[in-house]
Amino acid sequence: MAKLGVIEGDGVGPEVIREALGVLKFVAESEGLEIAIVPFDLGAKRFHRTGEVLPDGERDALLKLDAILLGAVGDPTVPPGVLEKGLLLKLRFDFHQYINLRPVRLYPGVETPIRGKGPADIDFVVVRENNEDLYVGAGGFTRKGTSEEVAIQTSINTRVGVERCVRYAFELARTRASERAFAGLARSAVDQGKRGRTTLVAKTNVLTYAHDLWMRTFNEVAVDYPEIEADYQHVDACCMRMIVSPERFDVIATTNMFGDIITDIGAVLQGGMGLAASGNLNPDRTAPSMFEPVHGSAPDIAGKGIANPIAAILSIAMMLDHLGSTAAAKRVREAVAAVLAAGAPRTPDLGGTASTATVGRAVLDQLKKGTR
Numbered sequence: 001m002a003k004l005g006v007i008e009g010d011g012v013g014p015e016v017i018r019e020a021l022g023v024l025k026f027v028a029e030s031e032g033l034e035i036a037i038v039p040f041d042l043g044a045k046r047f048h049r050t051g052e053v054l055p056d057g058e059r060d061a062l063l064k065l066d067a068i069l070l071g072a073v074g075d076p077t078v079p080p081g082v083l084e085k086g087l088l089l090k091l092r093f094d095f096h097q098y099i100n101l102r103p104v105r106l107y108p109g110v111e112t113p114i115r116g117k118g119p120a121d122i123d124f125v126v127v128r129e130n131n132e133d134l135y136v137g138a139g140g141f142t143r144k145g146t147s148e149e150v151a152i153q154t155s156i157n158t159r160v161g162v163e164r165c166v167r168y169a170f171e172l173a174r175t176r177a178s179e180r181a182f183a184g185l186a187r188s189a190v191d192q193g194k195r196g197r198t199t200l201v202a203k204t205n206v207l208t209y210a211h212d213l214w215m216r217t218f219n220e221v222a223v224d225y226p227e228i229e230a231d232y233q234h235v236d237a238c239c240m241r242m243i244v245s246p247e248r249f250d251v252i253a254t255t256n257m258f259g260d261i262i263t264d265i266g267a268v269l270q271g272g273m274g275l276a277a278s279g280n281l282n283p284d285r286t287a288p289s290m291f292e293p294v295h296g297s298a299p300d301i302a303g304k305g306i307a308n309p310i311a312a313i314l315s316i317a318m319m320l321d322h323l324g325s326t327a328a329a330k331r332v333r334e335a336v337a338a339v340l341a342a343g344a345p346r347t348p349d350l351g352g353t354a355s356t357a358t359v360g361r362a363v364l365d366q367l368k369k370g371t372r
């Protein structure tokens with residue numbers, strides 16, 4: 001019996017999680033997986049009611065579970081950072097979820113805004129370092145509120161933190177290359193000469209301390225993966241190339257801050273924020289990993305029932321993979337692929353008029369149809 005903690009959170013969070021859980025319940029049942037859902041009332045409403053963000057009791061209860069599913073946190077009525085840092089980042093840090101895995105994959109039938117590019121061109125994974133960098137909250141103010149105010153926010157980069165991220169990325173490139181070889185599907189842009197490519201995305205020309213550490217570590221780890229091309233892109237050029245030649249990317253290893261930024265571009269490449277899934281992974285399994293859409297609480301569309309639930313549903317597939325239920329994960333992805341290929345129903349972000357619930361139901365129906 002796997003225990004799953006669910007934090008619906010704010011804005012569209014509860015709307016997309018409802019559909020994702022519907023899919024999970026069905027696929028778990030039909031695959032004979034026992035999953036117990038443990039709901040957690042955390043987010044803006046709880047904060048307004050009690051002043052609490054993540055009480056120790058709930059943190060400890062979450063720690064005992066097998067995985068966590070999160071909708072989104074953040075609300076215009078709560079000061080910026082209170083929920084994002086106090087809940088989301090705290091869980092990422094406290095539970096040593098040091099890898100944020102963010103696949104960028106264009107499904108057939110979905111339009112990318114990049115002219116002339118299709119599913120064969122947009123298929124890479126961003127391995128975002130998830131425990132360090134500017135996110136750790138090191139810094140402060142002096143003379144706050146005066147004209148001489150100084151604000152400092154320090155980027156922390158450790159050898160251990162960088163190395164485990166870079167190594168994860170090379171391992172992933174190796175796995176992806178052998179899966180392609182097995183399927184006879186070499187990609188000309190990333191399998192030429194070498195098999196697969198890991199790109200370090202950083203800013204070594206300016207951040208000559210922090211990113212010097214990243215570059216040296218990357219080069220040292222690359223020696224253990226001689227068959228994989230070790231590639232480097234400055235982050236600004238990476239943004240440009242994600243648009244102009246997305247087919248050149250296979251696996252990207254990058255810092256927490258850059259990873260945050262480039263994966264919103266990645267979301268757009270694959271059809272928008274409504275489609276991008278992610279996993280905050282603790283690869284050592286010393287604490288639960290947490291799965292969530294890349295998008296936030298989308299206050300501009302919250303409460304309207306029109307948020308796209310597919311990012312949340314694809315996050316369920318990532319969770320099933322992590323829990324070892326690869327057959328169930330595959331079925332969820334295939335059902336999503338079939339709904340997207342059919343062209344309807346679609347939520348407004350994909351040019352349709354369907355509701356969140358209608359799209360969730362379509363994925364569920366597709367799963368049922370696929371049931372032997």
Ligand code: NAD
Nearest residue numbers: 072073074075273274294295296297298300301307308349
């Ligand atoms: P956002 O991702 O919430 O929204 C950006 C745009 O994408 C909006 O126009 C929104 O309508 C659209 N969008 C997002 N999800 C969608 C979906 N499922 N279907 C269709 N359209 C969708 O980013 P934001 O507006 O910058 O942030 C809003 C709040 O969310 C802030 O408080 C922010 O801190 C928080 N946030 C939380 C997370 C998280 O919990 N992981 C991630 C990002 C932002």
Ligand code: IPM
Nearest residue numbers: 074084085088089260294296
């Ligand atoms: C994301 C979000 C978070 C981040 C925020 C809400 C803390 O933007 O998951 O991409 O910056 O990591």
Ligand code: MN
Nearest residue numbers: 260261264294
């Ligand atoms: Mn983000």
